[in-house]
């Protein structure tokens with residue numbers, strides 16, 4: 001929290017906070033969310049991340065808990081993620097087996113939906 005206050009005081013434009021929830025699927029927290037305290041301490045744009053789906057993202061932005069949400073795994077598996085959200089389309093699952101590998105597989109080979117899907 002002190003760090004967020006200090007960054008706010010020197011005019012840092014935005015913070016992105018990765019905070020896995022208690023039931024997180026990519027790491028899990030052992031305490032209630034700290035993001036609200038950061039929100040109060042930091043005056044710039046706050047971007048939250050980890051285990052968000054579209055509904056949870058909309059809820060947190062609409063409630064003022066965040067200015068924006070960053071998506072990691074959903075964006076890896078869905079290169080057209082904003083379009084899928086906008087159209088309510090099904091999301092592809094990311095493949096854990098290709099995480100942090102060195103080649104193209106698992107990074108640039110997920111297909112966008114066809115225009116008429």
Ligand SMILES: Cc1cc2nc3c(=O)[nH]c(=O)nc-3n(C[C@H](O)[C@H](O)[C@H](O)COP(=O)(O)O)c2cc1C
Pocket residue numbers: 018026049050051052070071072073074076098099100
């Ligand atoms: C394969 C993979 C690569 C990632 N690479 C980075 C990275 O280079 N820098 C970074 O800050 N986070 C990286 N992340 C973490 C994501 O940005 C994000 O914080 C994490 O996946 C949790 O968000 P999510 O629940 O939306 O996936 C990576 C995650 C995955 C699965």
